[in-house]
Amino acid sequence: MTSGRIIVVVIVLSTIIFGLGLWYTNTRAYYAPVEDLVLTVQTEDGTLVPLDVSNAEAIDAATSPLRFRACFTLDDPAPLVDAMPYEDPTPLIPPAWFDCFDATALGEALEAGTAQAYLGAFDTARGVDLVVATFPDGRGYAWTQLNGTLE
Structure with missing residues (x-):
């Protein structure tokens, strides 16, 4: 795997994890x-x-x-x-x-x-x-x- 693909995978995974965390804190975490x-x-x-x-x-x-x-x-x-x-x-x-x-x-x-x-x-x-x-x-x-x- 090239370094460009690794960077893209890291960015995509980070975005997914951040999005899930944001969804959880807005709809579940504090209620x-x-x-x-x-x-x-x-x-x-x-x-x-x-x-x-x-x-x-x-x-x-x-x-x-x-x-x-x-x-x-x-x-x-x-x-x-x-x-x-x-x-x-x-x-x-x-x-x-x-x-x-x-x-x-x-x-x-x-x-x-x-x-x-x-x-x-x-x-x-x-x-x-x-x-x-x-x-x-x-x-x-x-x-x-x-x-x-x-x-």
Whole structure:
């Protein structure tokens, strides 16, 4: 094998290894399940009201405040009566393996009005809000998204 071929093989293998490492760190490495999920909605006066949820699945990562996603069943919709509606909810796409959270379908439901989004908590991290969305049948989803205060 000539030195040119060796260099090409090293470059190709390095690129493949780097690509696999990049894929792993973006989709698997930092996500962890959230064990004791506590979700809230915020009222007009800033009070955080806890939600009674079951069948919860949630993931989060310490590397970014935007990696939180949750799916749950809302057992008692009463706290939503005083909750602040969320302007411009944009569900963020989760890793493919977290299949209970379909950001595209949720976004379409929010646009169509078949789901309603509420402010879960303002500025959970600098410039990031917790958003909670629910369907009339009790299905619920939560995620974090930028709130525009960093501009």
